Amino acid sequence: MTSFICPHCKAFSTFSVVWLDNSRQAGPTSSTRHGASRCNNPSCSKVIGGYVHQSSGEVNDWWPRHVGGKEFPDVPEHIASTADEAHQSLSIGAHRGAIALARAVVEATAKDHGITKGMLDKKIDEMAKQGVISDAMKDAAHEIRFAGNEVAHADLAEEPITKEDAEEVLALMDAILTRVYQEPAQVARVRQRREERRGGE
Template sequence: MTSIGPAVTAEYASGAAHIIENPFRCDNCHGLNIGGARVLSLPMNTAREDAMGAYWHSQDPDYWHPQFVQGQDYPDVPDHVARPASEAHTCMSVSAYMSAILMARSVIEAVAKDNGIDSGNLFKKIDAMHGKGLINEFAKKTAHTIRTFGNDMAHGDFAVEVDSADAKGVVTFMDYILREVYQAPAELQRLQDAADARKTA
């Protein structure tokens, strides 16, 4: 990234620190981003703009706008399940941790419904998935952990905060469930088809 300030550098106070923001141009794609940093003090004279611009020659921004938004591809997962699963990853990438957990919880329920398990609460749906052989014992425990994390928020209880480690764990194990139910069987079927093709060749 290359700073294209300092003439348009913005500066405003935030508590005891100043926040300076500056436009940058990507050296690869030439797209524009805004980089920002928190500093304790800035010069109060005619050299202010030059000083703020020079700041970026020795420092990297603390944060960027827009943030890098990252979804996920699930080629072997039905679209109506894959889209919310990808959205859980997108929420993670912009630090929307509660939203990521809530979306992951909803994905588990969508998996159950996609496999004909419509009745009962999510607890019963997860047990039914295990009973039908869709998920193994470890995946069952994983799904119940995701359900537990998301339950309070699903019912409007937000008193207990979640952090990035919580959300990352939930989304990672959501992916495990999708692999167990959809992706691994699809990969195995392709391998079996390839093996059968070799026999008949």
């Protein structure tokens, strides 16, 4: 059994082998095989791939090495968790998944503001009409929508999605969440502290 920091939950944990490919050699030695191991942290239990020693079950190397998410403390939990998952997908090279989740974040943001009718393009236009997002943010939201549509419908063999594509789409998603949720919450906190100081005069 091997112990190291889990790339998913970030806890120092032991790992148990749940699958081992005994059909062929892989890795640095003749006794190493491709395998999958599960994190024994009960709040995680996620699986990683790696090179596993055939007899000892020791994990010699593993992937992903790092799963990086992002926190959105002022965003509703169901939207924040989806945005975080988009960043986790990006960190492990799941570029199409990251873009699809960014599109879902835009739609969830519209629904969170009571805009539920029509396709996503109509929801985005309505968010701008109601002042939820600016015209610049409307353009950003449409670009996320276009990218999400490409992922869902394009011939992926002919139109590959690059890391740069996904990074730019997620940067637009982050900007929308900042404008819609995080900046207003920050302003409210600053105002509250100012009013509390004045009240103490």
